[in-house]
Amino acid sequence: MKTLLLDIGNVLVGFDFGRARPKFQAASTATGDPLERLAELKYDLEIGAIDGDAFVSAGMKTLGFQKSAADFRRIWEEIFTPIDAMWEVVLKARATHRLLLLSNTSDIHKDHLFRDYSIFRHFSGGIYSYSSHCLKPDPLIFRKAIEEYSLVPEETLYVDDLEDNVHVAAGAGFAAVRYDPAAHDAFLTEARALGLRLPED
Known part of the structure; x- marks a missing residue:
């Protein structure tokens, strides 16, 4: 394998939008679950229909957020x-x-x-849904990665936490493996069988 192509969420960093919920609730006038109220805006943000500034502005109005735009953005981050x-x-x-x-x-x-997060400085590039205007598991985003970085799928190991994404990647010709942080050793065994080579091997 020449290339290691990694998902971010639940592969390099865990994430929990639930951490934002009580912070939004404490600073907003709108009732109900703030994450549900922000769901459509979140989709538009991640597919690149709106940028971060537009999301923050619209999100503040949606929630009746009483603090600053910087505070809203920090909670989201x-x-x-x-x-x-x-x-x-x-x-x-x-x-x-x-x-x-x-x-x-x-x-x-x-x-x-x-x-x-310092780990990201070691990556030479990436394909992101917001700039590609498509979301996994759409096969188009994998084709964009192949085209942008001249990838040979058979020489590329793709790692994702979601089985649907792994399935689509495999269908595009990638060596693909699902990652579960709770089963890291099992991941290493499978990844090595698919061609992952680490200096200690």
Whole structure:
């Protein structure tokens, strides 16, 4: 395998939008679940129909958010935790594989992750739903990755936490494996069988 193509959420960082719920509730006048009220805007954000600034502005109006735009953005950002075991894989694999990303994400989260999480500096590029205007498991986003980075799917190991995405990637010719942070050793066994090579191997 020449390239390691990784999803972000629940592969490199865990995420929980539920962490934002009580913070939004405490600072908003709207009733009901704030995440449900923001769901359509979130979809538009992650598919690139609106950018981060437009999302924040519309989200503040939707919730009756009483603090600043910076506060709203910070709440939306602070949902991540590092997955240390996969960070160790990346730090080893950078010596043996080209590292790329393929993720359903927004400009807000991508910018936050690259700014505040050092692991992302080791990736040479990525395909993101907000800039590609399509979301996994749409096969189009995998074709965009192939075209943008001249990938040979059979020489690329794709890792994702969702089985549907793994299935579509495999259908596009990638060596593809599902990642479960609770079963990291099992992932390593399967990934090595598919061609992952780390310096210790």
